[in-house]
């Protein structure tokens with residue numbers, strides 16, 4: 264398919280900021296759907312903008328480093344030791360964006376980040392392309408959808424894998440608990456986006472850069488290859504024949520669930536435990552001593 268490739272950063276999304284992006288599982292867990300929690304989030308002055316934390320910056324550095332590394336390989340055939348050296352040189356100055364409290368903390372995070380990026384790049388043998396972000400109709404609403412990288416099957420130009428990278432360990436599985444996989448709107452939206460780009464056989468995937476058993480303490484203890492085991496590839500595939508299929512049905516139901524939310528009574532103790540308004544919501548005043556008046 265012909266398209267102008269997307270740049271490595273959010274610049275490519277400029278002008279599309281008013282359009283909502285498709286929520287992923289992380290924003291569609293049960294607690295996030297709670298109507299009470301939503302009202303807290305609307306009012307809370309202490310609401311934390313996730314775009315200011317180190318994790319956000321680390322993810323952005325990793326994605327840009329992968330983008331850059333994939334281009335280096337595609338355009339210059341760069342692999343191996345040169346790759347590792349260049350990725351390190353790329354990542355080092357950008358670590359300042361994370362505003363870690365100490366150089367030691369920054370260095371520790373840089374080490375594992377470089378390892379994860381290089382491990383992935385060394386394992387990725389397909390030719391990459393970067394389709395531009397697009398507005399896609401998802402469940403009757405316009406959504407902003409994009410992927411970090413796309414790999415077209417070299418034997419079948421109608422088949423593509425659209426990838427979104429995540430720097431954490433896998434936090435859901437394809438058979439996972441509480442139907443997180445089925446509730447993920449982002450993967451389904453990526454499939455619609457793939458159709459819009461003109462592909463017919465579409466795989467939408469999350470590539471978690473850290474594997475389940477990777478240890479990133481003082482000494483890295485990680486598996487040497489990105490693919491194979493580790494539950495770090497979570498993906499959904501669709502073959503589009505030109506008529507709506509189960510992906511469309513699933514999206515319509517998920518969009519309605521997202522819109523309607525859940526009543527607080529429907530939340531279980533487990534779901535509430537991970538809610539960041541847990542304390543605020545379940546706070547109970549201490550019982551008054553006999554004879555005292557409530558103020």
Ligand code: SF4
Nearest residue numbers: 297300527535538544
């Ligand atoms: S603690 Fe539970 S009921 Fe309260 S706002 Fe959070 S999800 Fe809703």
